[in-house]
Each structure stands twice: as structure tokens, then as C-alpha cells.
Amino acid sequence: MASCAVEGGCVTDYVAIVISILSMIMLLSRLILPFLVHEVPRTKNSGFWIPVIQVFASFNLLLSIAMSINFLKFKKRLWWQSCYVWAVWFEGPLGFGLLLSCRVTQAFQLYYIFVKRRLPPISSYIFLPAILSPWIAGAALIHMKKPLNYRCHLRSHWVIPVTCLHTLYVAALVGFTGAIRHIEFRFDEVRDLWRGIVISACSIVFWVAAYVLNEIHDDISWLQVASRFLLLTTSSILVLAFFSISSSQPLLSQISLRKREPQEFETMGRALGIPDSGLLLQREPAQVMDPNEPLDKLLLDKKFRQSFTAFADSCLAGESVHFYDEVHERRKISVDDPVRRIYMARHIIDKYIVAGAAMEVNISHRSRQGILTTTDLAHPDLFNNALNELMQLMKMNLAKDYWSSMYFMKFKEEASISSNGNDLEQVTGWNFSPRLSSVHGADDPFHQENFSTGSGIDSHDPDIQ
Structure with missing residues (x-):
């Protein structure tokens, strides 16, 4: 010893x-x-x-x-x-x-x-x-x-x-x-x-x-x-x-590492329990869309948004549409629930806003800094300026090409069948890119990078309803 x-x-x-x-x-x-x-x-x-x-x-x-x-x-x-x-x-x-x-x-x-x-x-x-x-x-x-x-x-x-x-x-x-x-x-x-x-x-x-x-x-x-x-x-x-x-x-x-259990949450919205997050309701009727309608109004229809997102992904330009979709999901969270709003805001910032993000969106420096230096991550108008800028880009680029694409033709055909009384149990034709539509386990609200300081939210434009 x-x-x-x-x-x-x-x-x-x-x-x-x-x-x-x-x-x-x-x-x-x-x-x-x-x-x-x-x-x-x-x-x-x-x-x-x-x-x-x-x-x-x-x-x-x-x-x-x-x-x-x-x-x-x-x-x-x-x-x-x-x-x-x-x-x-x-x-x-x-x-x-x-x-x-x-x-x-x-x-x-x-x-x-x-x-x-x-x-x-x-x-x-x-x-x-x-x-x-x-x-x-x-x-x-x-x-x-x-x-x-x-x-x-x-x-x-x-x-x-x-x-x-x-x-x-x-x-x-x-x-x-x-x-x-x-x-x-x-x-x-x-x-x-x-x-x-x-x-x-x-x-x-x-x-x-x-x-x-x-x-x-x-x-x-x-x-x-x-x-x-x-x-x-x-x-x-x-x-x-x-x-x-x-x-x-x-x-x-929340996602088990055991392979016998499927990945239960595909989006942060579903992980946070946002109602109908990422789901296409079977009873939701498809409608033939008028190209003359404003794009922000058309995107409120979930089936149209799904078709439009699939088209944008096929063009490798789906970041703006996915950003719109997640901001739209965040608006479903009550203002009396700031914790979940902060979770969703932190997820959106990390995925779309920070420089070098996997799906970084093309917005102005002023809008980006207004988000990164905000004093209230739970603010309902946090992403308004960025969303308005991206809507203008989508109207000028993606929207014009979408109306002549096969994605719109397929959407119009399914809408026509549905309106004739044939109940579509589910829409399975859209092929989303995993690169653009999945939420991964590393999407957490805790990590942060080096952001410059500045003013908070620049303005309070009305959000997309």
C-alpha cells in the first residue's frame, strides 16, 4: 500500500x-x-x-x-x-x-x-x-x-x-x-x-x-x-x-434519440405547441386563386402557401417564404405568453436574421439591426420591417414566375377537383426541400453571437394578418 x-x-x-x-x-x-x-x-x-x-x-x-x-x-x-x-x-x-x-x-x-x-x-x-x-x-x-x-x-x-x-x-x-x-x-x-x-x-x-x-x-x-x-x-x-x-x-x-420513435416535431412552432402549426387541415377547402389579388392576402391560405413554398424551394429561393410562414406562426402565440414568443423569436433570428445563418434572408442593414438590438424579443411587431421588405421582393420575383409554373397548374387542378365535391384527404404532392423546411435539434434560443448595439425596433407597421 x-x-x-x-x-x-x-x-x-x-x-x-x-x-x-x-x-x-x-x-x-x-x-x-x-x-x-x-x-x-x-x-x-x-x-x-x-x-x-x-x-x-x-x-x-x-x-x-x-x-x-x-x-x-x-x-x-x-x-x-x-x-x-x-x-x-x-x-x-x-x-x-x-x-x-x-x-x-x-x-x-x-x-x-x-x-x-x-x-x-x-x-x-x-x-x-x-x-x-x-x-x-x-x-x-x-x-x-x-x-x-x-x-x-x-x-x-x-x-x-x-x-x-x-x-x-x-x-x-x-x-x-x-x-x-x-x-x-x-x-x-x-x-x-x-x-x-x-x-x-x-x-x-x-x-x-x-x-x-x-x-x-x-x-x-x-x-x-x-x-x-x-x-x-x-x-x-x-x-x-x-x-x-x-x-x-x-x-x-423533446425528440428522442431512440430510432424506434419518430421525430415528433418538424418545426419550432409544433415543438412550442402553436395551434395547427405546420398542419394542413383535411376539411380546409382549396380555392382557385386570382393572380390579381395581393400576395400577402393569397399567402394567408395555407394550401396556397404550401404550393408557393414548394415552388420557391425548387428555385432555391425559399428563404423569404419560410420566414413569412414562421413569422405568421409566431403571431398565433398570445401576447400574454411572452416566453413562447421569445422562443419563436430567438429561433427565427438564428435561422434567418444573423449573418451567415442557414437561411439568411435578404433584408436591409437597418431592419436587421433593428431586430438584433431590440429591447423586447416578445414584441408583436419585431419582424414587421423585415417582412414588408421581403414581401416586396417576392412580389417582384417569385410571384410573377409562379403563375406560369407547374406548381400553380397543379394547385389550380386540385382546387378545381375539390370544388367539384371530391374530398381530398390530404395534399401529398408538394416536395419540400429538407434543407429549407426542417427544424433541427440545435435550434435553441440560448446561444448568441456578436451583435452590434443600436436602437430597437425601427417602426411599428401593421403586421400581416
Whole structure:
């Protein structure tokens, strides 16, 4: 016992390493499965890279513990085996600090979007490094002072400030979560955050206890073996709790990863429970449309809108029509339900408004900034200016070509059959492009990018009814 306590290689050490390896396998599977099972496209925003950073930080934390406190028998002769590389940098700023910072960033975004009802004023690209900076400063100070002994243990008077830094970030996460506890979230984000906090707090209590015992009582062999086993095991539980119970992808909590269950929600509107969202009612009669009618009036008919959308998709120009459809869906949400309106607004912004979005619409800079810098994401007129601009574009381009297309001929034929008394059970002829008509699991209202500040909504034109 005394030998392996100093040199490493105890049975409990190998058991703890196996547990940590299994934890990393589970983490990677939870990160990758949504992209394999549901073919969710990889995005460039924080909804994708924050979970990736969490997995990276989790790997660093577990590996740093295994490398720094003698789990394996090897001599620390090379520079990359140094205590200051693993016990200071990888375990601190690149491990526990980065892991907690990612979760604080997500809670910060939730707070601004649902409590302040606006996009966070600080980009996650800036906020995350900013709150990580105390860890970097602390690691640099320890590296300069060189307080570690040959077993990578700190002197007793260094243990208290290091422990306080760990506790401070847990308190920040609890504080942001407490500030949004009154919001009635659609996807139980706060409940998931609290679960993660409770499990993580319990893990951290054991983790800190094991850390302190391992650092201070390095003269007691059995305590060294037991404390480092507890340290790595609780760290494995901690990283699983922080990632598995995640608020970063709310639609994935509604869409099962099991293949035997179909994807229940094809649009954000249906996921939010908007009445008749995305559905074509069987009793809805088809009508022959007059090309002389205003396009905004024609689009109110769901069957016409479905035909017109299919035509626009075939021309690879369906972004404007899909944008109209989702804004129209948002108007069905009562003004007394700001949470669902914010969900829908955040989804529309991420999908159509932000620069580089998958279906970015062609609107003026003024309208785009009016949306991105709004002070009320639940405002009923949030998308009016953009919608009016796109309606003009559709009238000048798509509408003229549609009336001479096969899509209109087919729509007119089906409308004529329906008007003659033949009940069409359902319209199955439209071929929507999956690229343009599906909502993916990564469409969440929490991530945000770097938007410039400015005024809010430019005007309050009447919305399309």
C-alpha cells in the first residue's frame, strides 16, 4: 500500500481510471449522437461550440488528475510531465475553470434572453474568456511562485484560496440560475439546470474534500489512495452531470434519440405547441386563386402557401417564404405568453436574421439591426420591417414566375377537383426541400453571437394578418 501510494498503480487507481474512460465515452456519445441519429447540421454558433468546449474541458480535467497525482507508475522526467503543466494549467484554466465557465455562460444567456428580453450585450466569444481570466491569472501566479512539491501537492496556505476560487464559480452559476427561477420555460431548462447544480454541488463537496485531504495529508498512505480515487471518480460524475443534463439543446429533450420513435416535431412552432402549426387541415377547402389579388392576402391560405413554398424551394429561393410562414406562426402565440414568443423569436433570428445563418434572408442593414438590438424579443411587431421588405421582393420575383409554373397548374387542378365535391384527404404532392423546411435539434434560443448595439425596433407597421 505504501509503495503504490507514492508511486501509483494501486488497484483502486486503475478502477478510477476505467470509470473516467467510461465517462468520456458517454460524453462523446451524447455529443455525437444527435448529429448521427437526427443528422443535425453542425452550426458555427455557441449552440455547437460551447458543448464541444465542455467536452474538451471535461477531458482535460480527468486527464490532468490522472497525470498529476500518481495514478500511473512513471517518472516525471520530461517537461510535459511537469506538475505545473497538469496540476496547474490543465486542471485549472483548461479543466474545472473552463467547464464551470461554459455553464455560467449558458445561464447568463438564459438570464438576458428571458428576463431582460433581449439578446445578451456581450458575445459568448468575449464573455467566456472574460470569466475564465481569473483562472488564467491564478495559474500564472502559482507557476511563478512554484509552491508545488515533488508529488504535485500545494502547501497548506495555498489550498484555501484555490478552494475558494472553485466555490466562487459554483456560486455564480447558482446566482444566475436563481435569477431565472420564476420563468415558466417551455423545455424545463431551469429544472435541468437545477438538477445539474444539485448533482454537481454534491460531487464538488466530495471533490473538494478529497482534494484537500490529498493535498494536506500526503504522509498517510491509505488516505492518499482513497482520496485520489474519490477525486477522479467524483470528477467523472461531475463532468457527466454538467453535460448530460444540459440546457444547450432544448429540442433534443423533446425528440428522442431512440430510432424506434419518430421525430415528433418538424418545426419550432409544433415543438412550442402553436395551434395547427405546420398542419394542413383535411376539411380546409382549396380555392382557385386570382393572380390579381395581393400576395400577402393569397399567402394567408395555407394550401396556397404550401404550393408557393414548394415552388420557391425548387428555385432555391425559399428563404423569404419560410420566414413569412414562421413569422405568421409566431403571431398565433398570445401576447400574454411572452416566453413562447421569445422562443419563436430567438429561433427565427438564428435561422434567418444573423449573418451567415442557414437561411439568411435578404433584408436591409437597418431592419436587421433593428431586430438584433431590440429591447423586447416578445414584441408583436419585431419582424414587421423585415417582412414588408421581403414581401416586396417576392412580389417582384417569385410571384410573377409562379403563375406560369407547374406548381400553380397543379394547385389550380386540385382546387378545381375539390370544388367539384371530391374530398381530398390530404395534399401529398408538394416536395419540400429538407434543407429549407426542417427544424433541427440545435435550434435553441440560448446561444448568441456578436451583435452590434443600436436602437430597437425601427417602426411599428401593421403586421400581416
